[in-house]
Each structure stands twice: as C-alpha cells, then as structure tokens.
Amino acid sequence: MEVVRMYGLTRATTTLISVAVAGFLMWLGSRIYIDRLDFSGGGSEAWRFWTFMGLLALAGFTMALAQLLGGWTKWGWPRVSGAVFLIGFLPALLLGGWVLSTVQPGENWVARHTRQWTDDVGLDSVVGHLGFSTAAIAFAIGLLFGFSFDTTGPRARRAEPIVDEPRADAPPHDEDDRRVRIHGGGAPVSPQPEPPPRESEPDR
Numbered sequence: 001m002e003v004v005r006m007y008g009l010t011r012a013t014t015t016l017i018s019v020a021v022a023g024f025l026m027w028l029g030s031r032i033y034i035d036r037l038d039f040s041g042g043g044s045e046a047w048r049f050w051t052f053m054g055l056l057a058l059a060g061f062t063m064a065l066a067q068l069l070g071g072w073t074k075w076g077w078p079r080v081s082g083a084v085f086l087i088g089f090l091p092a093l094l095l096g097g098w099v100l101s102t103v104q105p106g107e108n109w110v111a112r113h114t115r116q117w118t119d120d121v122g123l124d125s126v127v128g129h130l131g132f133s134t135a136a137i138a139f140a141i142g143l144l145f146g147f148s149f150d151t152t153g154p155r156a157r158r159a160e161p162i163v164d165e166p167r168a169d170a171p172p173h174d175e176d177d178r179r180v181r182i183h184g185g186g187a188p189v190s191p192q193p194e195p196p197p198r199e200s201e202p203d204r
Contacts (some may be wrong), residue, residue, distance in 0.1 A: 001167040005118070006167055011067070011078065013068040014067070014069050015066050015067070017066065018062045018063050018065070018066030019063075021059070021062050022059035022062045022063055023059075025055045025056070025058055025059040025062070026055070026056060026059055027054035028055055028091045029051065029052040029053075029054075029056055029059075031054070032048055032051050032055075033048045033051065033052035035048060044106060045105040045106050046104055046105055046106040046108060046111075049104050049105055049106075050104070050204055052135075052138075053068045053134065053135075054138075054140035056135055056139045056142065057139065057141050057142030058142055059139060059142065059143075059144035060138070060140060060141065060142030060144075060145075060146065061145055061146045062140035062142075062146075063141065063143060063146065064142075064143050064144075064146020064149070065146050065149070067146075068149055068150070068151065077151060078149055078150070078151050079149070079150055079151065080148055080149060080150075081148055081149065084148045084150075085148040085149055088147065089145055089146070089147070089148050090138040091143045091158055092141060092144050093141055093144075093145075096137045096138070096140065096141045097141075098114060098118075098127070098131045099127050099131065099134070099137055100134055100137060100138065101114040102114045102115050102118050102127050102131070103127065103128070103131035103134060104131075132193050133163070156169070
C-alpha cells in the first residue's frame with residue numbers, strides 16, 4: 001500500500017510540473033507569434049509561426065514525458081517503442097506537418113508546393129478547415145512523439161534452482177532389503193528364507 005501511495009504522489013508531482021512547463025512554453029510561443037516578441041533580430045512571419053508550432057509541440061512532448069518519468073510504466077529504463085513510432089507517430093507527423101506547411105503564412109518553397117499538391121488532390125477545403133486548429137495539431141504531434149517512448153519495466157531476479165541433495169544420515173538403498181511386511185488386517189509376516197540348492201539326482 002505504501003508503494004502504491006508513493007507511486008501516485010510521484011506521478012501527481014511530475015504531472016503538475018509538466019503542466020507548469022507546458023503552460024510556460026505556450027505563453028512564450030504566443031508572445032513570439034502573436035505579440036511579435038522577436039529573439040532573432042527581425043525574423044519573418046514564417047519564422048514566428050514555426051517557432052510557435054515548435055514550442056507547442058514541445059509542450060505536448062513535456063506532458064507525455066512527465067507520465068513516463070512519473071512511473072507510468074512502473075519504472076525501468078526508457079526505450080523507444082518501434083511499433084508506436086512507426087504506426088502512431090509518423091503518420092500523424094506526415095499529415096500534421098502537411099497541414100501546417102500548407103496554412104503557414106508567407107510564400108516559400110515548401111508552402112507553394114504543399115498548397116499546389118493539396119489543390120491537385122482536392123483537399124484544399126479540408127486542409128483549410130484544419131488550419132484553424134494549428135495549435136492543437138502541433139501539440140498533438142509532440143504528445144504522440146512522447147507516447148513513442150516506453151520503459152522496459154523492472155528486471156525480475158531469477159531464483160537459482162534448488163537442487164535436492166541426499167541426506168547424510170539416510171541409510172543406503174539395499175537391493176536385498178528384507179523387512180517385515182504387514183498385510184492389510186493381518187499379522188506381520190516374516191520373509192521366507194531362500195530354499196537350499198537342489199542336489200543333483202544320482203545316475204541310474
């Protein structure tokens with residue numbers, strides 16, 4: 001019970017810390033993109049947009065990482081889950097990155113090509129509606145990337161096999177063991193002596 005309580009407190013603490021860090025990253029990204037807080041010495045609109053999206057993705061990754069560090073999978077060494085990374089994260093990164101590249105402000109090589117390809121396949125309306133959720137898409141990409149990590153779990157110690165050794169005071173097994181046997185409901189019966197060897201018959 002004490003271990004379960006400590007596990008819950010550890011996970012709650014890491015979750016609270018991750019919420020604070022993620023909130024700070026969101027605030028910083030909004031200052032850069034919306035309030036035009038510039039750390040680059042005059043960056044373009046596209047630079048502000050991608051900085052905002054990157055900080056939102058980092059906020060999502062922080063939330064997932066907190067669950068991992070807080071004991072989501074009962075401790076153990078962290079590792080990358082290949083199946084989650086390939087099946088869960090990469091498709092989301094491809095589709096989410098496509099939407100973000102299409103709706104980004106400004107005109108650059110990536111924006112021109114993704115907009116042209118989107119129009120060619122007839123998905124410009126779908127991508128345009130998803131463009132209103134760019135912040136959620138960036139956050140989800142970072143969150144799914146964090147879900148790609150897992151822990152191996154605690155290593156179980158293997159118990160050494162127990163070998164039954166013969167007792168030192170046990171009498172050795174005698175093939176010619178002649179003990180008194182007791183039949184069910186009867187008196188003890190002593191073993192019969194072996195008959196003497198038969199003499200050879202005289203020649204006639």
